[in-house]
Amino acid sequence: MAGGGSLNEKHKQYPGKMTIFVFLACLVASSGGLIFGYDIGISGGVTSMDPFLISFFPSVYAKEQEVVETNQYCKFDSVMLTLFTSSLYLAALVASLFAGYITKKCGRRVSMLGGGIIFLLGAILNGLAKNVAMLIIGRIFLGIGVGFSNQSVPLYLSEMAPAKMRGMLNISFQLMITIGILAANFINYFTAKISGGWGWRISLGLAAVPAAIMAGGSIFLPDTPNSLVARGKEQEARAMLRRIRGTEDVGLEFDDLVAASEATKAIENPWSTLLERRYRPQLAMAFLIPTLQQLTGINVVMFYAPVLFKTIGFGGTASLIEIFPLEIRSAAQSAVVVFNMTFTFVIAQIFLMLLCRLKFGLFYFFGTWEIIMTIFVYFFLPETKGIPIEEMDRIWGKHWYWKRFVNDGNGKVELTSTAV
Secondary structure: OOOOOOOOOOOOOOOOOOOHHHHHHHHHHHOHHHHHHHHHHHHHHHOOOHHHHHHHOHHHHHHHHOOOOOOHHHOOOOHHHHHHHHHHHHHHHHHHHHHHHHHHHHOHHHHHHHHHHHHHHHHHHHHOOOOHHHHHHHHHHHHHHHHHHHHHHHHHHHHHOOHHHHHHHHHHHHHHHHHHHHHHHHHHHHHOOOOOOOHHHHHHHOOHHHHHHHHHHHHHOOOOHHHHHHOOOHHHHHHHHHHHHOOOOOHHHHHHHHHHHHHHHOOOOHHHHOOOHHHHHHHHHHHHHHHHHHHOOOOOHHHOOOHHHHHHOOOOOHHHOOOOOHHHHHHHHHHHHHHHHHHHHHHHHHHHHHHHHHOOHHHHHHHHHHHHHHHHHHHHOOOOOOOOHHHOHHHHHOOOOOHHHHEOOOOOEOOOOOOO
């Protein structure tokens, strides 16, 4: 296949099956996607409500009421208004850098719990906002919550899932984002009709509901075996591995986890390690996939197009890149979120300006990037289906392009953890 890495290649097969325990744990964890999806959907609707604009952005409301003879695309073109929306992405960007360290040192569950609580505080602030300052501060809290959840939830899902079902469980994060968007659109539809002009407070305040679901659920979630091993809790990790795989025969997978953990301990700075030649394919994907994803306008076009097309398109691509060995996994996932949020901020900040100038042609612009991303994924993203997460090193050494970075002079793969 063009992407490299045949599905028929021999890889380690760990014993185990999908258990009810894993399914429920992943279902609860994936609720972290609700907070991101709800915020994306709710902010687009609230910023078009007249009472909200009159209270916080009167100049935008005045422009909207003007008779514009030729260009209706420009009526929401306001730097301040887009900054209100996109400030969340800046906060998420910064938060994800700290989330990587916390996720590694304290576990994935703690990061999800912290993200849910902070997002809850942001929802309360936004719902009670009296001025723009309260709105922006609330958005910053929301962004911190999104940064923590987007960094930790994909890691949690990938590490809990059996190799053969990892893609199915990981995409549940994107499913929850989509459900959050859909719910937000329904809520905006009804709250916009509330007489008295306070419906926007309900829309913003109800973000507390998915935040409470995420935070409350995280209290009861177990930590992943990978995280437990990395923190020196090997007995707990073995017991958890037996529970989530539904079998006592976990020796092979557990040994690989321990070996990966030992490799992790030898790394003083995972950020600098991520820049090493052998990790260049993963680092390239951490940058290019989120970047191309945002250049397709995925998080802004959905305000104007059916959510279905986001779901079946590239909406969940960035969270499906299960390509990082344990020693750099937390830092690398933080890098994914950083690049994702950076370009989300840029696109969100310039979208209304581009819409004003390009009009409907903006959607052709984004469509062109969809084509470019499709070509890129076909040729440069290896297939990861059915491959144990600790065996990902192998696929780069067999890829037609990336093998030049991970092979030594004898054509052998420079394995970084347990793939032998």
